[in-house]
Amino acid sequence: MVALAEAITHPAAGAALDIEQVGHAFDIDGTELPVLSDVSISVEPGEFVALLGPSGCGKSTLLRLVAGLDRPKAGTLREDEARITRPHPSRVVVFQDPTLFPWRSVWDNVALGLEAQGILKSQRHRVDAALDLVGLSSFRNAYPHQLSGGMAQRVALARALVNDPKILILDEPLGKLDSLTRITMQAELVALWQRKGFTTLLVTHDAEEALVLANRVIVFSDRPARVKADIRVDRPYPRHRGDPYLADLRRQILGLLGLDATW
Numbered sequence: 001m002v003a004l005a006e007a008i009t010h011p012a013a014g015a016a017l018d019i020e021q022v023g024h025a026f027d028i029d030g031t032e033l034p035v036l037s038d039v040s041i042s043v044e045p046g047e048f049v050a051l052l053g054p055s056g057c058g059k060s061t062l063l064r065l066v067a068g069l070d071r072p073k074a075g076t077l078r079e080d081e082a083r084i085t086r087p088h089p090s091r092v093v094v095f096q097d098p099t100l101f102p103w104r105s106v107w108d109n110v111a112l113g114l115e116a117q118g119i120l121k122s123q124r125h126r127v128d129a130a131l132d133l134v135g136l137s138s139f140r141n142a143y144p145h146q147l148s149g150g151m152a153q154r155v156a157l158a159r160a161l162v163n164d165p166k167i168l169i170l171d172e173p174l175g176k177l178d179s180l181t182r183i184t185m186q187a188e189l190v191a192l193w194q195r196k197g198f199t200t201l202l203v204t205h206d207a208e209e210a211l212v213l214a215n216r217v218i219v220f221s222d223r224p225a226r227v228k229a230d231i232r233v234d235r236p237y238p239r240h241r242g243d244p245y246l247a248d249l250r251r252q253i254l255g256l257l258g259l260d261a262t263w
């Protein structure tokens with residue numbers, strides 16, 4: 001098992017995540033909109049978990065709760081046993097849009113987290129290391145408008161990695177990239193995860209992407225999201241898109257999402 005092997009190579013790299021009977025709702029003009037219903041997911045340190053579900057079912061909401069950006073209406077979330085109540089650099093999110101500051105260089109964008117913590121002066125090497133990890137060292141002085149979409153998303157990834165996260169939270173990070181860049185970055189993500197060993201939560205709308213990347217795929221129902229299936233993907237990396245085992249799982253997942261896999 002890759003997760004286990006990674007956990008041994010990187011004993012403290014990833015945190016355990018326990019989502020326990022979490023429910024959430026939003027108040028819209030006095031009417032309650034239920035978004036998450038009794039969601040329980042237990043993630044082992046170093047696992048790569050993909051979350052799939054219909055658009056608007058509550059996936060991003062769940063990620064915000066894991067990040068500590070919101071508090072759940074019911075249930076609890078824990079990182080290594082400690083209750084999650086607020087954001088922390090050990091749990092960082094990468095969104096679909098890189099949201100870089102256009103007036104800051106690549107290096108200065110990546111440095112933001114350390115700057116905010118007031119530790120940049122002594123930790124400048126971490127910015128260099130994060131840029132190196134995503135292969136952008138030679139673009140350290142470039143500005144966001146000089147980057148391709150894939151490069152901008154790599155900068156956003158480096159900006160997260162500079163925090164040395166124990167849980168990396170990815171909300172459709174490759175969703176806006178062209179398909180070639182996407183495939184390249186999928187391989188890069190796996191390599192990064194294998195090298196660093198952080199626990200990864202990835203929301204994607206692409207079943208194939210989930211199956212190429214994750215050791216576990218969780219499928220949610222329509223809103224309010226509840227766990228419909230929790231599927232183990234027992235295949236070594238790198239994975240092959242044509243693998244019949246993965247094709248079978250893909251059919252199963254698309255069926256759960258109410259789609260026919262005819263191609």
Ligand SMILES: Nc1ncnc2c1ncn2[C@@H]1O[C@H](COP(=O)(O)OP(=O)(O)O)[C@@H](O)[C@H]1O
Binds near residue numbers: 055
């Ligand atoms: N801050 C908010 N206030 C009110 N409604 C929200 C808020 N955030 C999300 N929602 C609603 O909650 C539902 C789930 O949203 P979201 O978690 O973004 O879904 P997903 O990421 O699965 O597409 C949607 O109906 C959305 O309109």
Ligand SMILES: [Mg+2]
Binds near residue numbers: 059061171
């Ligand atoms: Mg979303």
